[in-house]
Amino acid sequence: MKHLYKLATALCAAALAIFTLTGCEGGDLYNMDNPDWIQEKIDSINAAKNNNTEEEVLEGMQEDVYTIGKTDFTSNFWSAWSKYYVVPDGEKWNAQFNLNINSSDNTYYKNFALVITNDNARGETNYKEYGVIRFDATNDTAKYNSIWGKNIYFKYSNSNMLLAPVDNKDANLQKLGGKITLTVDRSQEGKFFVKITNGKVTKTYNQPFALPNLNTDATNKNIRCFVVPDGSYIDFLSTNIVPIEGLTSALDKKPLSMVLNNVPDEVDLGTSLEDAMANISATVTYEEGVTKTIPASELMFSAIPDMDEEGEKTLIAIYNKTFKGELADKPIVANGKFQVVQGIASIAVTTKPTRTTYYYYTSAATNTLTERTLAFDPTGMEVTATYNNGTSKVIDNAKLSFTAVPAEAGNHIVTIKTKNGKTAKVKVSVAESAVTKVTPTPTTLGTTDNTSAFWTALTTDINIPVGETYATTFTNYCGSLVYNNFVVILRNNALGEYGVLRADNYGWGNGYNACLHNGTQGNMATWLAAMNGSKVTVYITNCNNGTADVQAVMTGTDSNVYTQYYLGVNTVNPDDLQFALTIDKCHLVFDNPSAAKRYRSRRR
Numbered sequence: 210m211k212h213l214y215k216l217a218t219a220l221c222a223a224a225l226a227i228f229t230l231t232g233c234e235g236g237d238l239y240n241m242d243n244p245d246w247i248q249e250k251i252d253s254i255n256a257a258k259n260n261n262t263e264e265e266v267l268e269g270m271q272e273d274v275y276t277i278g279k280t281d282f283t284s285n286f287w288s289a290w291s292k293y294y295v296v297p298d299g300e301k302w303n304a305q306f307n308l309n310i311n312s313s314d315n316t317y318y319k320n321f322a323l324v325i326t327n328d329n330a331r332g333e334t335n336y337k338e339y340g341v342i343r344f345d346a347t348n349d350t351a352k353y354n355s356i357w358g359k360n361i362y363f364k365y366s367n368s369n370m371l372l373a374p375v376d377n378k379d380a381n382l383q384k385l386g387g388k389i390t391l392t393v394d395r396s397q398e399g400k401f402f403v404k405i406t407n408g409k410v411t412k413t414y415n416q417p418f419a420l421p422n423l424n425t426d427a428t429n430k431n432i433r434c435f436v437v438p439d440g441s442y443i444d445f446l447s448t449n450i451v452p453i454e455g456l457t458s459a460l461d462k463k464p465l466s467m468v469l470n471n472v473p474d475e476v477d478l479g480t481s482l483e484d485a486m487a488n489i490s491a492t493v494t495y496e497e498g499v500t501k502t503i504p505a506s507e508l509m510f511s512a513i514p515d516m517d518e519e520g521e522k523t524l525i526a527i528y529n530k531t532f533k534g535e536l537a538d539k540p541i542v543a544n545g546k547f548q549v550v551q552g553i554a555s556i557a558v559t560t561k562p563t564r565t566t567y568y569y570y571t572s573a574a575t576n577t578l579t580e581r582t583l584a585f586d587p588t589g590m591e592v593t594a595t596y597n598n599g600t601s602k603v604i605d606n607a608k609l610s611f612t613a614v615p616a617e618a619g620n621h622i623v624t625i626k627t628k629n630g631k632t633a634k635v636k637v638s639v640a641e642s643a644v645t646k647v648t649p650t651p652t653t654l655g656t657t658d659n660t661s662a663f664w665t666a667l668t669t670d671i672n673i674p675v676g677e678t679y680a681t682t683f684t685n686y687c688g689s690l691v692y693n694n695f696v697v698i699l700r701n702n703a704l705g706e707y708g709v710l711r712a713d714n715y716g717w718g719n720g721y722n723a724c725l726h727n728g729t730q731g732n733m734a735t736w737l738a739a740m741n742g743s744k745v746t747v748y749i750t751n752c753n754n755g756t757a758d759v760q761a762v763m764t765g766t767d768s769n770v771y772t773q774y775y776l777g778v779n780t781v782n783p784d785d786l787q788f789a790l791t792i793d794k795c796h797l798v799f800d801n802p803s804a805a806k807r808y809r810s811r812r813r
Contacts, residue, residue, distance in 0.1 A: 267303045267305070267390070267447075267449065268449065269303075269449040270303065270305070270447040270448065270449050271447060271448060271449065271451065271456055272446070272447055272456065272457075272458055272459040273292070273304075273445055273446070273447055273448045273452065273456045273457055274444075274445060274446060274457050274458065274459040274499070275292075275444075275445050275457045275499050276442060276443065276444050276445070276499070276500065276501060277289050277290065277291050277436065277437075277438055277442060277443040277445060278438035278441060278442035278443060279442060279502065280309070280442050280501070280502040281490065281502065282309075282311035282314065282319075282440055282441060282442065283440075284438055284439070284440070284441075284442060285439065285440065285722075286318075286322070286437060286438075286439035286440075287437060289437065289438055289442075290324075290331070290435050290436075290437055291435045291436045291437070291443065291445060291452075292435065292445075292452035292453065292454040293330070293433050293434075293435055293452055293453040293454065294433065294434045294435065294448060294450050294452050294453075295328065295431050295432070295433050295450065295452075295453060296393055296395055296431065296432050296433070296434055296450065297395070297430065297431050298395055298419075298430035298431070299395060299396055299398075300395055300396060300450075301392065301393065301394045301395065301396045301449075302391075302392070302393040302394075302434060302448070302449065302450045303390070303391070303392050303448070303449045304390075304391045304436075304445070304446075304447065304448045304449075305388065305389065305390050305391070305446045305447045305448075306388075306389055306391070306436070306443050306444060306445040306446050307387065307388055307389070307443065307444040307446065308320065308321055308344075308385065308386050308387065308388075308389050308407070308438075308441060308443055309386060309441055309442050309443070309444065310382060310383060310385060310386040310441050311440055311441060312383065314440060315378045315379055315380050315382045315383070316377050316378060316382070316440065317345055317347065317353065317372045317374040317377055317378065317379045317382055318343060318345060318353075318355070318377075318439060319382065319439050319440030319441055320343065320344045320345055320382065320385045320386075320438075320439065320441055321343070321344055321389075321436055321437060321438045321439065321441060321443060322341050322342065322343040322344070322436065322437050322439065323341070323342045323343075323391065323393070323403065323405065323434060323435075323436055324338065324341050324434065324435050324436070324437055325338065325339040325340055325341070325342070325358075325361065325393070325420075325432060325433075325434055326338045326339060326423075326432065326433045326434075326435075327339075327422075327423035327424045327431075327432065327433070328424050328429055328431040328432065328433055329424075329433075335424075335425050337423040338358055338359075339358055339359075339360040339361055339420055339423065339432065340356065340357060340358020340359065340360055340361025341356065341357055341358055341361070342355070342356050342361065342366070342403055342405070342412075342414055343355040343356065343439075344385050344389075344405050344410075344412055345372055345382065345385060346366065346367075346368035346370070346371055346372065346412055347371055347372045347373065347374060348371040348372070348373050349373070349374075353372070353374060354730065354731050354732055354733060356414070357691065357733040358733070359689070359690055359691075359734070360420060360421060360423075361414070361416075362416065362734065363732045363734070365414055365415050365416045365417070366412065366413065366414045367412070367413050367414075367415070368410070368411065368412040368413075369410060369411050369412075370384060370409075370410045376579065377727070384409060384410055385407065385410055386407070386441075387407040387408070387409075388407060388408070388446075389405060389406070389407050390404075390405075390406050390407075391403075391404070391405050391436070392404040392405075393434050395419075395420070395432070398419070399417075399418060399419055400415075400416065400417060400418070400419065401414075401416040401418070401419055401420050402414065402415050402416070420432065445457075457497050457498075457499055458497065461531045461532055461533045461535060462495035462496040462497060462499055462531060462532040462533075463495060463496050463531060463532075463537060463538065463539070464493050464494070464495055464528060464529075464530065464531065464532075464537055464540075464541045465494050465495060465496065465541065466493075466494050466541055466543075467491040467492060467493040467494065467503070467526070467528055467541055467543045468491065468492045468543060469489060469490075469491050469524070469526055469543050469544075469545050470489065470490045470491065470492060470502075471488050471489050471490060472486075472489060472524060472545035472546075472547060473485060473486075473488075473547050474547060474548065474608075475547065475548045475549075475550045475608070476516070476522075476547055476548070476549050476550070477549075477550065477551070477552035477553075477629060478516075478518075478519055478549055478550065478551055478552060478597075479552065480516070481516070482510055482511075482512050482516055483510070485516075485547075486505050486508075486510050486524070487505055488505065489505045489508070489526070490502050490503060490504055490505065491503045491508055491526060491528060491543060493528060493541070495531070495532045496532075499532060501532065503528060503530075507528065507530065508526045508527065508528055509526070509527040509528070509529075510524065510525065510526055510527075511524075511525040511527075512524055512525070513525065516549055518549065519548075519549050519550060519551065520548070520549060521546060521547075521548055522546070522547055522548070522549055523544055523545075523546060524544055524545040524546065524547060525542065525544050526542065526543045526544065526545075527540050527541070527542055528540060528541050528543075529541075550596075551596035551597050551598050551600065552596065552597045552629060553594045553595070553596055553597075553604075553627050553629055553631050554595050554596060554597050554631070555594070555595045555631055556592050556593065556594045556595070556604065556609075556625065556627060556631050556632070556633045557592070557593055557595075557633055558590065558591070558592055558625065558633050558634075558635050559591050559592065559593045559603070560589065560590060560591035561589075561590060561635065562586060562587055562588060562589050562590040562635065562637075563586075563588050563589030563590075564586050564588060564589075564753050564754060564783065565635075565636070565637045565638065566637070566638045566639070566640060566676070566753060567583050567586075567614060567637060567638070567639050567640075567752055567753055567754045568639070568640055568641070568642040568675075568676040568677075568678075568750060568751070568752050568753055569581075569583060569616040569639065569641065569642060569750065569752060569758065570641065570642040570644065570678040570748055570750045570758065570760070571641075572746075572748050572760045572762055572772075573762045573770060573772055574748075574760040574761060574762055574772035574773060574774040575760055575772075575774050575776070580615075581615075581616040581776070582613035582614060582615055582616055583613065583614040583615075583616050583639065583752060583754055583756070583777070584613060584614070584723075584754055584755065584756055584777055584779065585611040585612070585613065585614055585623045585637070585754065586753075586754035586755045586756075587606040587609070587611065588755065590606060590635070591603050592604050592606065592609060592625060592633060594627070594631075604627070608627070608628065609625050609626065609627060610625075610626045610628075611623055611624070611625055611626075612624045614637055614639060614754075615639070616639065617639060618639055618640055618641055619638065619639060620636055620637070620638050620639075621636070621637055621638070621639060622634050622635070622636055623635050623636075623637055640676070642676055642677060642678040642750050642752075643676070643677055643678065644677075644678045644679075644680055644748070645677060645678070645679050645680070646679075646680050646681070646682070647671055647679050647680070647681050648681060648799045648800060648801070649668035649669055649671060649681060649789070649790060649799060650668060650669050651668070652798065652799045653796065653797070653798050653799070654666050654667075654668055654683075654790060654791075654792055654796060654797040654798075654799075655792040655795060655796035655797065656796060657686070657796050659686065659687075659688045659693070659794050659795050659796055660794065661792055661794065661795075661796065662793070662794065663696075663791070663792075663793035663794070664791050664793075666791060666792055667698070667789050667790070667791045668789045668790045668791075669789065670700070670702075670787040670788070670789045671787060671788055671789070672702075672786070672787050673749055673750075673751045673757075673786045673787065673788060674751060675751055675753045675783045675784065676751060676752075676753050677750070677751055678748050678749065678750040678751075679748070679749050679788065680746055680747065680748045680749075681746070681747055681790075681799065681800075682744070682745065682746045682747075682799070682800045683695070683744075683745055683797045683798055683799040683800065684742065684743070684744055684745070684797070684798045685712075685740055685741075685742075685743045685744075685745045685763070685795065685797055686741055686742060686795055686796050686797070686798070687737060687740045687741045687743075687795045688793070688794035688795045689737075689794075690737075690794075691713040691733050691736075691737055692711055692712075692713055692715070692793055693793050693794040693795045694711065694712035694713060694740060694792075694793070694795055695712050695745065695747075695790055695792060695795065695797055696709060696710065696711050696712070696790065696791045696792065696793060697709075697710045697747055697749070697759050697761075697788060697789075697790055698710075698788060698789045698790065698791060699718070699720070699749070699757055699759070699778060699781070699786065699787070699788055700787055700788075700789070701782060701785040701786070701787065702785055702787065705719075706718045706719060707719055707720040707757065707778055707779075707780055707781050707786070708720050708721045708724070708757075708759075708775065708778040709721070710726075710759050710775050710778075712740070712745075712761065712763070712773060713728070713730060713733070713736075713773075714726060714727065714728040714730065714773060716775065718778070719780040720756070720757075720778040720779040720780040720781060721775075721778060723756075723777055723778070723779040723780075724756075724775045724776055724777045724778045724779070725774075725775075725776045725777055726773075726774060726775045726776070727773075727774060728771070728772065728773035728774070729771050729772050729773075730771055730773070731771075735767075736765070736771055738766075738767075739765025739766050739767040739769060739771070740763065740765060740766075740771075741766065742766045743763050743764060743765045743766060743771075744763075744764045745761060745762070745763045745764075746761070746762050747759065747760070747761045747790075748760040748761075748762075749788045751781075751783055751786045752777075752783075753783045754783075755779055755780070755781050755782075755783065756777045756778055756779045756781055757778045757781045757786055758774070758775065758776045758777065758778070759774065759775040759778065760772070760773070760774045760775075761773040761774070
């Protein structure tokens with residue numbers, strides 16, 4: 210305010226001077242189109258503000274020191290959570306933590322998200338979410354949505370750095386890392402405010418009305434907040450609200466136990482113990498239940514018996530540091546097993562794979578994908594390894610790696626590789642899938658008042674032959690939440706699930722984690738409104754490589770086309786793949802089966 214006062218004073222003085230000068234004989238009026246001295250003053254003030262890097266002083270902060278997510282950046286979204294922080298109506302929650310972003314992965318959404326819920330724990334019957342606010346923001350909100358939920362609205366968000374992902378990548382993601390200050394503010398009557406900043410990038414959510422009460426008990430106006438990493442990890446530092454689980458102090462802590470990670474199954478004879486264990490890490494548990502991942506460089510190793518001969522070895526790992534890296538009073542020990550084996554000199558394919566022709570289908574959901582690939586299926590293949598001592602034997606395919614197969618019609622070469630870099634090659638072919646239109650029964654799924662609960666109404670299972678794509682078209686009448694939409698089930702004849710796939714880019718099942726998935730829903734509230742009465746076609750492809758693809762093209766009531774795909778759902782037996790649909794408080798009306806026909810897709 211004082212800067213504005215001084216600037217206003219200067220402007221008034223300048224105005225008086227101008228009027229004085231115009232009254233003088235021969236006086237020239239100053240050029241007001243470009244008042245350089247005023248602009249310089251404004252620039253100086255802005256520069257002073259921008260250079261103010263002092264950290265915001267927060268009141269009432271208490272230490273809460275723990276780590277959320279795996280420090281090797283392998284924690285996917287919704288696999289690791291912070292503690293619960295309860296924010297009463299009329300109060301403010303401040304938290305500070307270090308956000309660690311994987312420097313080798315610039316996938317735009319791999320940072321963290323704030324989740325805002327009612328006062329129930331995840332998994333409880335009455336658990337409800339207001340919404341989720343992720344730190345990133347993009348210049349294409351229709352495709353890359355970083356805010357979702359029924360009670361959180363994109364239009365109230367703002368960020369001073371917009372990402373522009375290309376194939377989901379943007380190097381500016383790295384600017385989101387560092388020390389984060391998070392504020393969830395319910396202290397202003399009739400408003401709800403969130404601020405996420407690391408001092409350089411700031412994202413705000415400024416809602417001009419209060420949150421509704423989603424608690425069953427109307428007198429309980431509390432909300433809960435927690436943070437979730439995605440391909441990152443968080444070192445929590447402090448909070449002004451004591452979490453439900455209690456505070457974790459920053460006092461030094463003794464190591465209590467550890468578990469070894471990535472112990473190799475086999476080590477080539479002649480490899481040193483240090484080199485053999487270079488990729489090992491240990492998850493150490495300290496007092497107060499705090500954990501930390503320790504690299505191999507900070508561990509001491511021993512092998513019993515020694516590494517000079519082939520055979521099974523017992524690995525002994527010792528660690529003797531406290532949480533803060535001081536020498537511990539008592540070291541901790543963990544052990545593992547590995548084999549010392551002859552090194553592989555060469556490999557050759559001695560029996561070809563059972564399946565060497567793969568299939569793909571391209572719909573509007575995937576026609577813009579570049580470098581789309583199919584997984585190689587080694588089923589039935591035998592690879593014989595020749596060892597350094599001249600002996601040979603068939604090697605376990607699980608010990609080999611394989612290059613992916615381009616999703617392009619024609620012949621392709623797959624390179625097979627051992628851990629020590631020996632290679633062999635095998636040829637496969639790829640063809641475009643034939644498509645069959647099908648109509649499941651019943652032709653109306655779910656009660657028309659949208660009261661059918663999840664998994665209470667299912668279509669009959671339809672078997673999908675090898676290499677075929679089955680397409681089904683229906684009108685989707687959705688409910689009030691993003692998951693109150695159609696759900697695709699992939700399973701076998703014994704009802705073992707390969708994958709359960711929702712319309713809103715989420716799923717689960719034995720083969721779900723391996724799949725590539727993405728959707729163009731954009732703002733979820735807008736998409737949800739357009740889905741009530743939308744025309745949907747779902748395509749399911751039996752790729753004949755142990756995977757299945759699911760693609761959905763959704764024409765909304767707003768005339769916009771939305772898409773969703775799940776590519777490479779694995780663990781699939783190509784000879785036993787079925788699909789069915791279920792609903793969750795919505796209903797589907799399938800097209801008339803009399804119009805069904807078979808046709809072959811064209812390349813796009």
